[in-house]
Amino acid sequence: MFPHHRRRRPLGLAMGLTAASAVLALTAACSGASDDPPADSTPDADATPSGAITVLTWRTDLVEDGTFDEYVAQFKATYPDVTDVKIEGITDYEGEVKTRMNTDNYGDVLAIPGSVTPDQLGDFFEPLGDYDEMAKEYRWITDKTFEGKSYGIPVVGNVQGIVYNTKVWEAAGVTDFPTTPEEFLTDLQAIKDAGIKVAPLYTNYKDSWPLTQWNGARGAVTANPDYVNEMTATDTPWTEDSDSGVIDGLIYDVVAKGLTEADPTTTNWEQSKQLLGTGEIATMVLGSWAIPQMQAAAEAAGASADDIGYMPFPAQVDGTFHAVAGGDYNLGINVHSKNKVTARAWIDWFNHESGFSESQVGLSPLIDGEVPAALQGFVDEVELITLNPAPAGKESLFADIDTASGIVTTDPKYRQKIVDDARSGARTKQEIFDDLNAAWADGRAEAGA
């Protein structure tokens, strides 16, 4: 759900510092920005892509290792009139791009930052087409659709679940995927009893963003593709049986039972990849995008890529697992771009020809795209669901309530507090749910839901 975090980050701090320095840039830049998008230059279907464009990307790792250079070379081979494609890798993608969007200068092609609410899309991005038309070709474009116009196409689709070390789980005598949260806890206990040194489940508490990955189970627990939309209609989303309650309750239980790392404040994301490979960590809740990184780290640590497995969230409806499949970052076109034809060509080429989604062990955004081998087994056992878009006129409602409530479910902070309370016992699970529900109810009132 928060794909921008997957890049290899040296330090959470880099983000904070750039954010702090961005405040200055932001305030200085905003007064100069023109508020009116230029009226001309709607992409002309017949025009040949030519000239130069700038592409902003969050995958700094792929910029550094030369993968993007190859993409650019291939793209230029397809369109010989294109003189240059400048790739800008941005480490703090969300923060920096959002700041730059206060000017006109934010590249020609860029991934749409998560903080852009649907009603703001038209101010900053060029419509790529009518939703009804594009939905025949692409999946998961509903997030970035407003009033029937689609503004972005995802580069790759992810499923949401749990990465685990197959050897460790087998050594503990667990061969079937756990089907309930209770069974999941029992299995983790079995792994702990079998003598795992670091953690049956690793929270990545200190780097914190991995805690947002648990959001991926929203909708999967009760197999309800409308779950997130329905949250906007209730004052009590956190109950014993609701998706939010099951997810956050499981985090509470797993920490309270001591099945996570002993000191969560000293976790380390980069190191966790290696520890999973070597079997010192058994389990981590992460989207399928993490699989190739975990496999690479396992191999680097002298283990095998086959040791990395992927399981669905431990909950079944009618005897079937469900997992949410969704789009990653969506590529969009800057509404101020001077070269929209080439920008559009890049997006189409990237989705159809680059092979990006397969190389990232993800699902293709194309409706008839192939499933990569590493996910085939998972897809066979699990029924994939796609969350439904918000109803017309309520596209921004969830984000508004989420922000107004102060919980910000897309941010790891409230889950860090759940982990704190589970360790110290400062609040019981029920008290946490009560507090969250009260805040959510306030948020709904404030947002006028």
Added chain:
Amino acid sequence: MTTAETGVRRPTTAAAPTGRAPGTSSPGGAAGPRWRRRIVPYLFLLVPVALLVLLTYVPVVNMFWYSFTDWDGLDKTKNLVGFENYTEVFTDPENLHVFYVSLYYFVASFVQMVIALYFATILSFRIRFKNLWKGILFFPYLINGVAIGLIFLNFLRPEGGLDTVLMSLGLESLVQQWTGDPDIANATLASVSVWRYMGLNFVMFLGAIQSISSEIYEAAEIDGASRWHEFRYIILPSIRPIVGLSLILAISGSLSVFEIPKVMTDGGNGTETFVMRTVWMAFNRNMVGLASAMAVVLLVVVLIVTWVQRKVLPDDEVDLT
């Protein structure tokens, strides 16, 4: 800046009555150099003042304006909400918790001053390897805060450096989760902060102490004063302005702690500080308006503290007689 300005203005104003009349009638004539002499200092000031306005005053004015809006950092429209943001800063219990965290750093800064004063006093007397000790004590201040965070992250983690040292000394009972235990996490981080900033206080105190004339010590020694008396009646009164300055820096510093807790715990376990929460508000919760209000509050608090300090500890001449 003010001194430079008045310094150069004086001769030109004196020359103005004679210079202005011909200067206006014949611009290229003998008045040229005089006219140029008047304008040159301002030309030199142009660049720094422009930078100052661009990078300090304009953003601050903008910040005040944002603090009265509900801007999310992106929206084209900014709605005025009056003092709502300020009310929220002081009523939301989670916003108030960060002030409680600041208390840890505030208390720690007194510890820091005491340690710094102790070392500064000792090293102002005759001592072997004096410069070496000075270097060692000042060194942490030269290291980047991020690096210090990383060093202590590894030093304090379970089975890290500190635990290893304690174990080898047979002090297993003292081993604990230094940042993981919510009761001591803030104290741990504040101690790291003391380790880092003590060197600065130390150097400031040392400089002030060394400006005291050695004759006063000699006189005191003849009168039979002990080392403690020398400290109590000579050193401490002499460096009072510097202590006062350190106090202001301590208060504003304890409110603006950022990099060490950011690197070491990322605000987890109840260690979130005021600045961290401001940054979170602006860039994670997308409430730039509220974050601006918090920044304004910080600015106002620092101004008030400075003003109070000026009243309580007037910047008077030190008189040892």
